Amino acid sequence: FSEHSDHLCEVAIDCIPGWKTSEYTWNFIPRKRGVYSTSTAFLETAFPFGLYKKKISLSMDSVLIVWPEISKLAFMPELREVSSSEDRFASHRAGDYGDVIGTRTFRLGDSLRRVHWSQSARQGQMIVTERQAAAVCALRVIPDLNQSHYQNNSSESLEAVIRITASICDSLLKQHACVECLIGNQLFRCEGNLRDHYKLLDELACIPANGLPSAEVKPVKSALPEFIVTNSSGYLKQMQIGSLTHRSRSIVVQDPPLQESDHDSVCQCEPWMRLNHPDESRDKTFADSWKKACYAS
Template sequence: MMQRFRTGRQAALARLAVIAQYDFCPWSHRYVAWLKQPIGWIVAGAGASLLIAVCLEPQAWIIFGSLIAVMGMGVVWPWLAIYGTRAEMAFDCRRSREGESVQVRLRIENRWPWPLWGMAVEKGFSRGADAPPGEDSSAADPAQWVSAPTAALARVAGWSCSEFVFEFRPSQRGVYPHRVPELATGFPFGLWRASRQIAVERELLVWPHITPLHAMPALGGDVADVVGMLFDRPGEEGDMIGVRPFRQGDRLRSIHWGQTARRDALMVTERQAAARRLIVILVDTAAFAAQSSALETAIRAAASVAQAFHAHHAQVRFLIGDVDLLLEPRTAGWHRLLDALACFPTDGAVDKLTGSDAARRMTEVLCRDAFTLLATSTERAADWDRGAGSCGRLRFLLVGSRAAAECDERTQSVATARRREWIVLDSNAECSAPLRRQWERVCHDSITN
């Protein structure tokens, strides 16, 4: 009996809480928004005390004067503090990765003779809090758009140029700061915040997190089908096949010093060349148009696979949105891809392919001798599968719900897509360990089968 009473009481309290939090007058927000700010209540109190002083009690003039003095102090002091300062910011490095710590140097010049307190660096560092342009601002409460301070300064000495160093650890790839940062203060009462833009000497490129993948699948039954066979044509790999005179642009390490001394002229070695397999990696950004976390997971996984193939000297072509890169065999080609991924929009609103457009894109991407790995969602795998037709060189890297990929058996295309899937990742979980485990399984199965 008591248990039933407690259950009924909890249900009644829950319904009461829902009613208390329900917005019955959403149309009135524009009229009462100013009351959400501290200065709004000061203005309301000053107005009330003014009415009382005029109509009822003259002593209310003291309250009115006090409130006006507090409001004036709370508005004028922040404005004066910001007016007499100038700030510059610089990162200690040009490039970084997700999760790595970067030092930021902030230089503030205070032209006032008195010290300043309550300074803070805001905007440009947190992607979710201040709703930068291009992100869906309707997905969050507008009250949360105000950026949380990236760094707070205890004191800036008067008539000085001070330097502060703080650490920034980016959690997502991109170009930082993604908005112009501001030096803001609300000291002393927090009634009103004044701000000034901070000059940034250079931006920080944050690369996506890469999971090391050491194994290599045998796409044609042999690992050499990916790495490529060596043959006797001039190249930079394999055994030495001869010597030739030095040409402008040759590396100094390739000089054959014995033949150079014998012929009294610079001679360089010729080595074998490798026939590399073309690997196409495509990220279907349209599949993650409204899922930023899924897009980031797909980019991290696709970049990790691209790094594995590139490290094994395969010819890699990477496509995402309007970015189409054929990677050079050296480190410069890999860094060029990482820079492009860092600059790619975080909302992914570049590629709008759907339905038959996916089939046309697949026809353009699929080459006769290219192996294609497609990073897409479980829902769009069937559309891409129909566009691929009978091509046996297509494999899927699915990001989304594994249950959806395993349980959806409505069409034969979905069943075919399931046979072509290599890796399935959950967009709401950490993907490094599952990606490494599934990649090793794929490499093992490709050799044993």
């Protein structure tokens, strides 16, 4: 159950009765996603007093799948290309699709198209309108799992990409969005069904620690808005080959300094959202950056 294949996780059992079936339980808190156990389990005894040792392998009847760490995101991006029903609106959530439901003061990140100019002039401060949002939206999340983008035997950026993907899918599904997630060449569609939701999280948990080979990462065309989660190396390569479209919104995890190549700073194009370090995907910085990006879109 260790996260490193060359390190054994040991549990001491005080007594094992002979010729009986016994059950033992202990607390196990995994520190990373994945499928456990990571290696064969053994039962070893050194009775008496370590003079005689005997070890046998144990059969494993099941596995433990640990999902990626998920952050709660309370906001949903406003997408004009959204696939939704025009007559279904949510009066409790502001957006760009329905009737005007009120006004409020300007917040950092608000789009200028929301500004109510006459009210702003009357009150001497920036006032923006709030409209109804579509009750159902659909989008596609694409994590960059190409192992060639994660060099130097470091998986920090890849793990951050997987955490961000899991957080976005989980949070938007809880807000009744229809989410597609492209993992390698497999497309997962989740439309409020818990079984599909759990299947997606299981697949994210099972992604190899070094990513997927290039042959297993194939783009699948879609008319839906796309959220591409990648690292700085992957973002640069996508910009160079022109694979990003007007429907694409990139979320970029900056590689740690030791992983950055000499030409990573050439591209000055800012993505839709950027995290300055993989660890930011674990803390409040991620949720704050997501909120700001949603307001600005």
